[in-house]
Amino acid sequence: MPRTLMKGNEVIGAAAIRAGCRAFFGYPITPQTELPEYMAAQLPKVGGVFVQAESEIAAINMVYGASGSGARVMTSSSSPGIALKQEGISYIAGAELPCVIVNVMRGGPGLGGIQPSQSDYFQATRGGGNGDYRLLVYAPASLQELADLVQIAFDKADYYRNPVMVLADGMLGQMMEPVEFRDDLPRMELPAKDFAATGTMGERAPRVINSLYLKPEELEEHIHRLFAKYEAMKVNEPLVETVGLEGAEIVVVAYGTTARIVRSAMATLAEEGIHIGLIRPITLFPYPMGVFETLPDSVRQLLVVEMSMGQMIDDVRIANEGRLPISFVGRTGGMVPTPALVAERVRELLGATAVGGATEGSGATAYQGVGTGSTTGGAR
Amino acid sequence: MRTEKCILAGFGGQGIMLMGQLLAQAALDDGLEVSWLPSYGPEMRGGTANCSVIISPEPIPSPVIAHDATSLIVMNLPSMEKFVPDVVPGGFVLVNSSLIEEKVTRSHVEAIYVPCNEIAQELGNAKMTNMVMMGAFVEVTKCVRPESVLGALEHKLGERKAHLMDGNRAAFARGAECAVAARA
Numbered sequence: 205m206p207r208t209l210m211k212g213n214e215v216i217g218a219a220a221i222r223a224g225c226r227a228f229f230g231y232p233i234t235p236q237t238e239l240p241e242y243m244a245a246q247l248p249k250v251g252g253v254f255v256q257a258e259s260e261i262a263a264i265n266m267v268y269g270a271s272g273s274g275a276r277v278m279t280s281s282s283s284p285g286i287a288l289k290q291e292g293i294s295y296i297a298g299a300e301l302p303c304v305i306v307n308v309m310r311g312g313p314g315l316g317g318i319q320p321s322q323s324d325y326f327q328a329t330r331g332g333g334n335g336d337y338r339l340l341v342y343a344p345a346s347l348q349e350l351a352d353l354v355q356i357a358f359d360k361a362d363y364y365r366n367p368v369m370v371l372a373d374g375m376l377g378q379m380m381e382p383v384e385f386r387d388d389l390p391r392m393e394l395p396a397k398d399f400a401a402t403g404t405m406g407e408r409a410p411r412v413i414n415s416l417y418l419k420p421e422e423l424e425e426h427i428h429r430l431f432a433k434y435e436a437m438k439v440n441e442p443l444v445e446t447v448g449l450e451g452a453e454i455v456v457v458a459y460g461t462t463a464r465i466v467r468s469a470m471a472t473l474a475e476e477g478i479h480i481g482l483i484r485p486i487t488l489f490p491y492p493m494g495v496f497e498t499l500p501d502s503v504r505q506l507l508v509v510e511m512s513m514g515q516m517i518d519d520v521r522i523a524n525e526g527r528l529p530i531s532f533v534g535r536t537g538g539m540v541p542t543p544a545l546v547a548e549r550v551r552e553l554l555g556a557t558a559v560g561g562a563t564e565g566s567g568a569t570a571y572q573g574v575g576t577g578s579t580t581g582g583a584r
Numbered sequence: 585m586r587t588e589k590c591i592l593a594g595f596g597g598q599g600i601m602l603m604g605q606l607l608a609q610a611a612l613d614d615g616l617e618v619s620w621l622p623s624y625g626p627e628m629r630g631g632t633a634n635c636s637v638i639i640s641p642e643p644i645p646s647p648v649i650a651h652d653a654t655s656l657i658v659m660n661l662p663s664m665e666k667f668v669p670d671v672v673p674g675g676f677v678l679v680n681s682s683l684i685e686e687k688v689t690r691s692h693v694e695a696i697y698v699p700c701n702e703i704a705q706e707l708g709n710a711k712m713t714n715m716v717m718m719g720a721f722v723e724v725t726k727c728v729r730p731e732s733v734l735g736a737l738e739h740k741l742g743e744r745k746a747h748l749m750d751g752n753r754a755a756f757a758r759g760a761e762c763a764v765a766a767r768a
Contacts, residue, residue, distance in 0.1 A: 209609050209618070235624060318625060379647055380605065380620035382612050467645030542650040 207382035212372065215347050215383050216306055217242035219354035220278050222385055225304070226252035227277040229266035231259060233285045234318040235374035236308035240280065260285040264292030264305075271301040272413040274400030276358055280306035282374070283324050284315055287332060293367055294333025297430070298415030300399070302361035304354070305339075306370045308377035311538035319538025320374030322460060325515035328371050329489045336427045338434045340368045340441060341488040343459040347381040349486070352389055359392040360441070364433050365399070371488065373511065375461045375540070437490050444492035445484040451502050452481035454550055457520050458509040459485050462534075462541065466509055469546035480550055488519070496523035503528065505553060509546055510534040585616075585641060588727035589649045591667050593634035594659025594680070599714035603657070604635035606718065606740065610732035611639040619647035632662060639727050655725050657717055659700070661686065668693070676724050678763075680717060696724055696766050703758050709748075712755035719759025724767070730756070 210218065217239050220228070228243040240256065247254040253270075257263035263279050270277040281289065286307045296303055309324050311317035328341045340360055344350040350372060357368040401411050417423035445463075448470070449455060458466045463484040470480055481503065485492050506528050508517050514532040521530060533549040535541045590607065594600045604620050611618040622635040636649040651669075655676040658664040661684050664677075671677055673692035682701035700716040715737070722730050734756060738749055 207612060209605070209612050209620070374624070375621065375647065378622055378624050380608055381644075381647075382618065461647070464644075465646040465648065471645065540648055542648070543646055544650060 205384050205387065207384045209380050210347065210383050211238055211380050212347050212350060212377045213238035213308065214242045215351050216280065216354050216370070216372070216377075217246060218385065219351045220304065220358070221246055221250060221252070223276070223355040223358040225276045225278050225358060226250065227254075227267075227270045227275045228252070228279065229255045229257050229263040229270070229277070230279050230281065231257050231263050231285060233260075233282045235310055235320070235377045236280050236282045236306070238377070239306065239308070260288035261292065264289035264296075267303050267305075268292055268296050268299070268301065271296065271303045272299070272399075272401050274397040274402060276302075276362075278304040278306065278358075280308065282308045282310045282318075283312045283321070283327075284310075286324065286327065287312075290327075290332035291334075293339070294331070294335055294337060295415050296367050297333070297337035297339070298335060298426075299413050300365040300430070301367075301413065302358075302365050303367050304357045304361055304370065305367055306354070306372065309371065309373040311536065317538040318374065320376075320461065320511060320540060321536065321538055322373055322462060322510050323512035323515065323536060324371065325488065325510070325512060328369050329491075329519070337430060338366075338437075338489055340364065340366060340437055340490075341371055342368070342443075343371045343486060343488050344376065345460050345463050345484065345486075347376070347379070347383045350376060351383045351385055353486075355389055359394065362394045362397075363392050364437065366430075366433060371460070373461055374538075434490075441487055442490045442492040442494065443486035444495050445482075445486060446495060447482040447484070448479060449481040449483070449503065450500050452479055452500075453502060453504045454507055454553060455481035455483055455499065455503050455505075456507045456509055456546070456550075457483045457485070457516065459488065459516065460511075462509055462511055465541055465543055466546055468543035469550070472543055472547050473550060478550065478554065485516075485519075488516070491519045491523060493523040496520075496525075496527075499528075506530045507546075507549065507553060508532045508534075509541060511540060512536050585727065586654070587638065587640040587642070587644075588655060588725055589653050590637045590639075590655045590657065590721075590725070590727075591634060591649055591653045591670060592637065592657045592659075593632070593663035593667050594657075595662075596629045596631050596633045598633070598659045599711070600633045600659060601635055602740075603714045603718055604637045606733055606736045607637050607639070607721075607728065609736035609739070610728040611637075613732045613735060614728050616641055616728070617644050619644045621647045632666075634663065634667070655721070655727075657721055658684065659714070659717065660684065664688070678717060678721050678724065680713070682713075694724075694767075696720060696763055698759060698762050698766070700759070703762065704755055707751055707754050707758065709751050709755075712752055715752045715755040716759035716762075719756035719761075720763035721759075722756075723760035723763040730760070 681697040688695035
């Protein structure tokens with residue numbers, strides 16, 4: 205298929221329809237509104253259902269219902285809207301139903317702003333809803349990857365019978381890039397949807413979709429079943445891109461569009477003869493822990509870069525297991541870090557004899573890995 | 585070719601976003617990599633509008649132009665004041681001199697003045713102002729083929745508005761001529 209120039213939000217819609225999504229429930233919010241707009245125009249053409257719900261809460265519960273009837277279903281919103289959906293997401297995870305949820309992140313907390321952000325990392329990976337559950341979380345960095353991962357997300361949701369989140373940001377939603385809808389994406393062998401409430405026709409026992417277990421023994425057993433799935437995800441699903449790790453003293457960890465800004469910084473630094481590496485997690489849950497265990501000996505420190513105050517640092521620290529010192533630089537609130545800011549921080553770290561000290565106005569904070577023997581170790 | 589990093593800026597309604605999209609589509613049709621990033625926010629007709637287009641033979645890392653624009657199109661005065669400092673030395677600044685009387689005061693950039701509104705009006709359609717500028721821009725930067733831009737516009741207009749192509753072709757050509765004359 206030829207490459208076409210599309211806007212990120214529309215890419216998500218087109219990819220979903222290609223993946224067989226035939227039901228969308230949502231509510232407008234900047235910077236993702238072009239997505240419901242696209243679905244409103246396109247879903248009826250393929251016999252699908254589009255509803256602009258009265259609220260985000262209504263929309264996610266429509267997703268719950270549609271998924272319970274066996275439909276391939278999606279909802280999308282931006283940060284505060286995703287916050288509203290959390291109750292429904294927890295219920296859907298509890299009831300073991302598949303769906304795809306797209307968050308085109310903007311600055312928070314609260315209503316925050318409308319410019320790009322990555323400050324919903326905790327919300328996506330730790331669960332904003334109640335209870336013992338996890339979401340499979342994809343973090344694309346380009347519109348091509350967005351097109352691919354949205355399609356893959358539907359299969360994964362069905363396979364695990366669990367909500368899958370695609371975590372984008374305002375930049376990815378609003379920008380245009382050439383995209384090719386590939387025919388060679390990996391497709392999974394999927395189980396029959398024998399949970400779907402489609403009417404018994406008087407010929408079988410009713411199927412009950414519920415997340416309520418009043419007997420704690422049963423709830424515990426149910427949760428253990430959920431966690432067996434999450435453990436399987438940890439084995440089978442981590443995705444990561446690494447660039448130039450060999451020979452690098454500093455390895456940057458960044459995801460989504462921020463990783464692209466880091467790539468620009470890498471090019472600038474390379475011109476100065478400074479070689480840095482990049483770890484770009486593509487799944488945020490499960491986090492690609494393994495890559496941190498096999499870093500080359502040249503790597504002396506890690507630098508996390510995010511459009512937030514550093515929410516991914518927790519996962520980097522877990523993956524790092526105290527081996528290397530960890531620093532951070534980023535912008536937040538809708539401000540986008542520049543390659544120059546990242547490059548400057550790298551030069552600073554290479555020049556510094558000890559890791560430490562915050563750069564004023566850049567949101568930069570130094571973090572020391574646990575167990576390095578430093579007195580500031582583990583400071584947060 | 586070098587990587588072209590172009591900021592296009594003006595006020596809402598001047599066809600800034602469309603200019604950027606035509607440029608991006610032309611680059612794609614020329615077999616190049618491209619990204620188009622709009623400013624977004626509580627925008628409105630008459631408010632400021634800008635977008636960033638990066639064109640390169642290589643995959644594009646950051647889609648953000650951060651003080652390293654190789655070219656700038658300014659369609660109104662506030663845009664010129666805001667974005668001229670973002671152009672790298674040796675870069676181009678294309679100024680819509682119909683609406684901007686001021687000159688670019690910065691050194692080490694090449695300013696090209698194009699009376700876009702006047703030319704478009706002369707040709708009988710004020711809405712072609714942006715295509716005049718596109719003609720000048722492509723002539724100066726040569727980052728895409730002129731036919732590719734016109735082809736992208738033809739596709740965008742579709743059959744229903746195909747009759748507008750002749751006027752736009754003329755506008756594009758006049759913009760290019762104006763740029764040649766300005767640099768002679």
